[in-house]
Amino acid sequence: MAKDTSNDLKVETFAEHQVITQPNPFRKIIRRVDERNADDPVTRAEEALAGLSGEFQGWMNEECHRLACAFETVAKDGFTGPNREELFRAAHDIKGDAATFGYPMAAIAADSLCRILEHAPELTTVPSDLIAHHVHAIQAIVRESPRARAKDTADELSTRLRRLADEFLIAANQNRPEHLEAVLAPSIVPGD
Template sequence: MAKAKKTELQVQTFATHQVITQPNPLRGALRIGGDEHDDPIARAEQALAELSSEFRDWMAIECQRLADAYVNVQQHGFTKTTREELFRASHDIKGEAATFGYPTAAAAADSLCRIIEHAPDLTKVPTELIDNHVKAIQAIVREHARIDKFGVQQELSRRLRAVADEYLAAVNHDRPEHLEAILAPSIVPAD
């Protein structure tokens, strides 16, 4: 078979099938230097490994931000500003914690976010429910280095989620659009 031009389709016919190979005009654009080529995933993983010593400090800062937001809620009640601060702090932990190696903190923060999002009236949410979430997140981050505590952390996050879901299902019984979101499984990694 004559070598086809790079701009033409190549068709190989066999007894039971055909193989069609499309031209790849980008093939010449890729340059591999020597035997080793640049692996962006490996570079990203190495960068994360180099930064991992700072993860604990970053999580401590995020926990302090959550605690400060919660103190504002306690002092001023739930206003638009205090609600947004508390939600943003818990949402940031939810998004960052698993990447930083704190998946159980992410699960607890997700549960707190759900309360803030789906409670019809935050002023009627039992203080202990929010308080327990904030304290649990802080404890999970503080005790993270203790490997023997991981099972306790998982169970704590699981129970917080169950209590939050039970509360939200009860207060949203007449709001079916919220019930659907409340009863949906979490997409946050729990382990």
């Protein structure tokens, strides 16, 4: 039986140098595929996403309803721990899903709301209108998104909300430099 030398180092010696070739342990486990039948996982994922795209509007409507319910609970019962958490999670989920589902401006507005909930030193000092405007803006952006001029309006609305949120947070965190640094940091939301 011949010895398998595919795991041995190969050394080629030349006059001024040596070339050392390491073994490729994956050679034994990699399956070669005929180029004509090559599977492209990215293409498969894009096709799957396109197949689900008809569901995106419904999913975003459900997320907006969840956000509205969380806001109603906060308006009625105040910022208790669970109420704050549910409002934050609803906004955070929209922030994460909206760009994928085709609503990038809703993601920006949801990010702004998340920032308020994260960085306000005392949530009872946050003007209720500021939170209400964020919730209503997210709902409007999702509702109006298919309309022709909605993108420009959504962009302006999201930008203004972010500016108002930042102004509030900067004023509220004047004595908290660690939060002020986070408030002034640029957003990482896609499309922002």
